[in-house]
Amino acid sequence: MTNELRLRDKVAIITGAGSSGPGIGNGKATAMLFARQGAKVLIVDSQVDRAEETLKLIQEENGVASVFQADVTNASDCESMVEAAMSRYGRVDILDNNVGISRRGTVLEVSETDWDQVMAVNVKSIVLASKFAIPAMIENGQGSIINISSIAGLRAHSSTPYTASKSAVIGLTFSMAADHGRDGIRVNCIAPGLPYTPMVAPRMNDDLREVRKNAAPLGTEGTGWDVAYAALFFASDESRWVTGVTMPVDAGLAATSPVTFSTLDQQKY
Numbered sequence: 286m287t288n289e290l291r292l293r294d295k296v297a298i299i300t301g302a303g304s305s306g307p308g309i310g311n312g313k314a315t316a317m318l319f320a321r322q323g324a325k326v327l328i329v330d331s332q333v334d335r336a337e338e339t340l341k342l343i344q345e346e347n348g349v350a351s352v353f354q355a356d357v358t359n360a361s362d363c364e365s366m367v368e369a370a371m372s373r374y375g376r377v378d379i380l381d382n383n384v385g386i387s388r389r390g391t392v393l394e395v396s397e398t399d400w401d402q403v404m405a406v407n408v409k410s411i412v413l414a415s416k417f418a419i420p421a422m423i424e425n426g427q428g429s430i431i432n433i434s435s436i437a438g439l440r441a442h443s444s445t446p447y448t449a450s451k452s453a454v455i456g457l458t459f460s461m462a463a464d465h466g467r468d469g470i471r472v473n474c475i476a477p478g479l480p481y482t483p484m485v486a487p488r489m490n491d492d493l494r495e496v497r498k499n500a501a502p503l504g505t506e507g508t509g510w511d512v513a514y515a516a517l518f519f520a521s522d523e524s525r526w527v528t529g530v531t532m533p534v535d536a537g538l539a540a541t542s543p544v545t546f547s548t549l550d551q552q553k554y
């Protein structure tokens with residue numbers, strides 16, 4: 286056994302690293318975990334108060350981090366974000382493209398504004414943040430980019446714009462991994478299932494939490510930490526030979542059909 290920190294001296298940019306409400310979401314947990322493992326973390330969020338909450342938690346654990354306010358759908362904000370990481374910490378090793386929003390509706394219902402907003406936040410932000418981070422990673426001769434998709438990228442789930450955008454994140458991961466492998470840059474994707482996080486909490490009640498929990502083979506409730514531990518693997522050199530992969534972190538939800546577990550199994554089929 287070694288006590289070596291898994292991200293010692295690495296510099297990580299995490300977008301959407303605040304949380305949209307009280308508690309610990311995927312981005313916040315990832316920022317905290319990366320800092321615990323020795324990374325210097327740039328906490329990026331459009332809501333500075335949320336980012337500062339993450340910073341406080343990291344500083345309480347003596348981690349190294351700072352806040353950068355940015356709207357990652359904006360190219361010049363993304364450019365300034367990478368410049369901030371370079372000027373504060375001197376390099377960029379890891380980019381965790383975590384921001385994501387959901388808007389409701391079928392193709393008949395969704396407004397053009399909502400469609401454009403979901404695509405901008407969930408897809409364009411990855412293109413823009415990566416556009417400026419990749420040259421900095423090329424300077425180091427290596428880098429790891431982690432894109433956050435969803436079970437909704439693998440299955441019809443929740444809403445058309447969200448599902449379409451999260452499938453696009455998986456396609457983007459293939460393409461970026463193919464384009465930048467020879468630069469020493471790995472690009473992987475995480476598809477979280479149905480964890481209980483501040484993003485979904487406002488729409489939940491106890492009954493719905495039970496349904497979500499029991500939908501997957503493991504039958505346990507996930508948290509932001511489950512997503513963060515998967516991100517840690519992709520960020521660290523332990524995954525040096527892994528690129529272009531989408532990993533469901535979902536208690537087995539993507540491995541099964543709804544009939545198997547949420548209905549038949551509960552009736553002792």
Ligand SMILES: NC(=O)c1ccc[n+]([C@@H]2O[C@H](COP(=O)([O-])OP(=O)(O)OC[C@H]3O[C@@H](n4cnc5c(N)ncnc54)[C@H](O)[C@@H]3O)[C@@H](O)[C@H]2O)c1
Binds near residue numbers: 332
């Ligand atoms: N249950 C879940 O939580 C779940 C399930 C599957 C996938 N995901 C994905 O996980 C990711 C987010 O997880 P989280 O728990 O950290 O979410 P969260 O909603 O708690 O936090 C996201 C943060 O992003 C920030 N943000 C939103 N738009 C921004 C923009 N344009 N520029 C900069 N910051 C912006 C928000 O202010 C917020 O603090 C998303 O991509 C989401 O689609 C979540």
